[in-house]
Amino acid sequence: MQIVQTKFPKALPIQEAQGKEFRIFSDRRSLHRGDVPVWFVYVHEYAWEAFLNHTMEIYSRTGHEGQGIFVGKYFRDEFGEFAVATSYFGGEGESSHSHVEMSEQCLTLISSQCVAEDLLMLIWVHTHPKFGAFYSSTDINCLRTNFYMPFQIGIVVDIVSRELKGFRVRDGEVIDFGDLSLYNGEPARLFQPYENERSPAMRAQSIEIRRKGQEAAHAPADELLREVKAINASLPTIRDLLEGLLVRERAATQEVTNGGLLAEEVSRLRKDVEFLKELIPKGEPAQTEQDVLDSLTSPLERIEAGVKSLGLQSDKTDTLTEAVQFHSKELSRQTKLQVITLALAALVFLLLLIRVVLRP
DSSP states (O other): OOOOOOOOOOOEEGGGOOSGGGGGGGGHHHHHTSOOOSEEEEEEHHHHHHHHHHHHHHHHHHSOOOEEEEEEEEEEETTEEEEEEEEEEEOOSOBOSSOBOOOHHHHHHHHHHHHHHTOEEEEEEEEOTTTOSOOOHHHHHHHHHHSOSTTOEEEEEETTTTEEEEEEEETTEEEEEOOEEEEETTTTEEEOTTTTOSSTHHHHHTSOOOOOOGGGGGSOHHHHHHHHHHHHHHHHHHHHHHHHHHHHHHHHHHHTGGGTOOHHHHHHHHHHHHHHHHHSOSSOOOOOHHHHHHHHHHHHHHHHHHHHHHHHHOGGGHHHHHHHHHHHHHHHHHHHHTGGGTTHHHHHHHHHHHHHHHOO
């Protein structure tokens, strides 16, 4: 994604703001019920819901990341400067389990709408489903290159774990940013994303889960039982591969501590490996074969991407790179032949139970 900045707008005095949607910010001390940060970002609740609906639909349909841009106005008052995001535009372009890119056509359309409505691109937001809220080196470069203006920030959201993190560019460096709140209308109030949920499972319930077709339920029980036994026999090998990968990663981390590696990159790689280990069922598999393959593809891609990033920072990571690539390929071969039927395990137990119940 490449955005060419054509103007450098200044913050508009809030007293000159036009439109009732900005009246609630004329008295920010009451809105915050206390001290007001010198720089703050407000996102309308409806715009946030539009972002969640857009990216959840992408994830439920493809398992991929999603992204978009919040647009709005840039103001100042006696307390400092602040941005108010009133609308969300979903991004269109290439995407995968671990990568998302906005097309030039989409950016042009968003830019044209901003010009027509006298709005600014305020926030670049994208998702990391199941991988946590963090910025990769690619994300850092994107923010530093495209959203570096004083009124702009970036947000990354794990829409499955329901966590997020903000960033901004200051003096050319990407730093954490947490002065962000959602807001709604009458009476005006501020609150944090996901704060209104009654339970952590509410968002997950809106994500469509693909299930196995009915024909699978009619497979012979003996055949299913043989497949389950074969799967169980292969699980130790897969777990050993993952354990070896984790051990090598930890050893490499200790060896290159003095070589300039970023701790964040190493931590992200470790998280991906741990996530892979958790995907291997422990007696109660409940996913379909497609779910398993989709889940495995993303962490494998992230592990390879993490290794490449580490390799750019230190020659000492060559051994780690080779080991991860070897184990990733080995895992791919194993999953194609063996892990594809993991979900059948749950069906076997159900079928056996049904046979017992229905037996005359």
